[in-house]
Amino acid sequence: MPERFDVTVHPARELRGTVTAQPSKNYTTRYLIAAALSEGTTRVRGVATSDDRHALQECLEVWGARFTAEGPDLLVEGFGGQPRSGQTLNPHNAGAVARFLMALAALTSRTDFVTDHPDSLGRRPHGDLLDALAQLGARVQSDSGRLPVRIEGPVQGEAVRVRASASSQYTSGLIFLAPLLEQGLEIHLEGDIKSPGPLRQTLHTLEVFGVRTEANADLRRIRVPGGQRYRAAEVTVPGDYPGSAALLAAAAIRPGEVTVRNLLEHDLQGEREAVEVLQAMGADLRRDGDAITVRGGRPLRALRRDGDRFTDAVQALTAAAASAQGETTWENVATLRLKECDRISDTRTELLRLGLEARETESSLSVIGTDRLEGGITADGHGDHRMIMMLSLLALRAERPITITGAEHIRKSYPDFFGHLRRLGAQVEVHPRQET
Template sequence: MDVIVRRTEKLEGAIEALSSKNYTTRYLLAAALADGTSTVRFPAHSEDSDAMRRCIAELGAELQEDDEKIVITGFGRNPKRTAELNVGNAGAVLRFLLAISALSEDVHFVNTYPDSLGKRPHDDLIEALRQMGAQVDDNGGRLPITVKGPVRGGAITVSGEVSSQYLSALLFLTPLLEEDSEITVTGDLKSKVVVGQTLEVLEQSGITVEANADYSLFRVPGGQAYRAGDYAVQGDYPGSAAILSAAAVLPSDVTVRRLAVHSKQGERAVVDVLRLMEAPLTHEHDIAVVRGTGTLQAVEFDGDAATDAVLAMVAAAVFAEGTSRFYNVENLRYKECDRITDYLNELRKAGADVEETQSEIIVHGRPQGVAGGVRIDSHYDHRVIMALTIVGLRAEQPITITDAHHVAKSYPGFFDDMIALGANVEWVKE
């Protein structure tokens, strides 16, 4: 379904932050890998987290869910042999389960999103699994992919140049192997903060991992077991970044609750960046409040640690005074779409003045707003959809965003929350 975003004069109100997709998927996986019963409280409800629920059930976990929690009886180190596994369009879920499937005899991952996840590369993880003894049949590093175990620990090398998800996948797998493992990360590891989230969940699950200061070397004792536990998922900064950025570009009085002040989510940086842009924003007692004036200043920001908030911050910079630069963001090219070229092409259609290099997004702000009056392509990407919505709020003419229902990948209630705050957004009836 498409949405039409029209010029909006003011945003006002209070919402609860959605639960973190990243923490939900990691807690669900840790619970599945435990022998015993775990509880995950306040889980995210999104296409990604639903994909993890569905897939761990197919691999043998038992799940019971109510409005506030999921109770999971895990399969431990013995996932069930599964002829076919469908992760939908969830890249992190795919990569985590590619590794875990090596504990099984034979798992075939199908390709149901050829124009999105089907285009994303997984070569570096596949190569690491082959080093460990797995047999992998793949389509040039892309789906469909079949993984056959068993695997062994030992010396493993994996590139961090494209994604940290490959490393996280190995960190979930290697504690369950008989042998000790030493994982060497080559190249410039992307999204180190997200690796920190993986290590946090592993520690809470009773797993021991030794990491050096720059995350280039990890020592993982073998023969470990995941401990069943009780986990509470914190509020999600990547999705909330879009709400906060929208509030910053308009006259507003918007409150977002359940955003932990001391969160390890890298996207928490959106609070600091919007403040640098001179947005009136307070953040105390896990509550963020934006009383926007619609006036912003340009900023320069290293986006590597806050990957999933960059597009929203770029959308805010479209309306700032001066030229903004978001650098060290090349890994945005390897997401659901090329989040640099594809996204900037759509921004230009809407009237924004933007440039790119291989690893940078440069925004020449237009405080007067943009023209709009166009139909723009979401590229089936939830982050692109949210960011383009922000731009539409200050366009002179309506913007139609195609396939906007794909926002459900991470934030199914995004448009409901935006409408509740006063955004002029309308679903197109088919």
């Protein structure tokens, strides 16, 4: 694949075949961080090959971790509780990486954070995390809570308050930090708690690496005893539900039969709910162990759901909703405005340009499904992998092909997405683009 490219996705009469889900983005991030915080060597089996994984690896190498690739596995030699001070980290466009490492930067006397994605990660807010670190005694400098950021530690634990309504990643970062502080940390989450799924994935990761945590059932208070160590482990990255939700939704809106393998039934990824949402829309999805098979082409009906429970699958499910009869609404999705693009307004813009009816409020997104979608336009991928997946799905069911600009951003989480679509029979043309 060229460095930068647009794609033209053609209408597909049917989709048919089997693919193995790509490795989970969120678990790859967590396992590599916990491995780096361990002393000794961790084997991470089946690690993601995405841009975000490489961004994280690069940052952790700067801090002193060593990585050896062995086929699909990654061996990680950690730096324990002591990342190297005085370094500059560039998490590129990876939000979770940036936030988790900013929290851990409190272990250093100074770490600077920059990004080469000023229009995406450069616009995303980190102020709530920086406030929490300042409560613990860190000195922080930032551009109004945005990158570039400087963090100077060390910090002292005990208790901290963090606003949980813009992103769960701030809290997850503090959870990673907590066991390495002498007194541990009692974390009080304030405001609406968004993205509970990833928070539970973080707590689970600490457990896997031998760290004790205690959390209230509602996650309002999380306590991590101090003076603990991460213990090197052997871990396997499970299949990725957010990316697979796009394949499942594609299969639901086209005739044919598609199986996605390696999607664990008991998994903490909130986007697992995409399976149930598609079923509730009327799609024919069946689970057989870790494989999900979709027999596509059944009529779909609209529904109303709390989209925060499956935040990274909302775009894929919006593409399915655009084929459903009636108006589908995703409620409680205000945080979508703070992702790689504004996934509410920018989605609405693209849907309207495609001739669909869509509405938004501050915290919701609605789309009215249609039987017929003309296509034949160039749509803006908004530099956002999840928008690119949504637009690709719309193209598969349109009358005429849709060209999506900036399609290289798919690599952020799902480098094989177009390969997987092709394997299922879709026609995808790649157009290399020269930057002006």
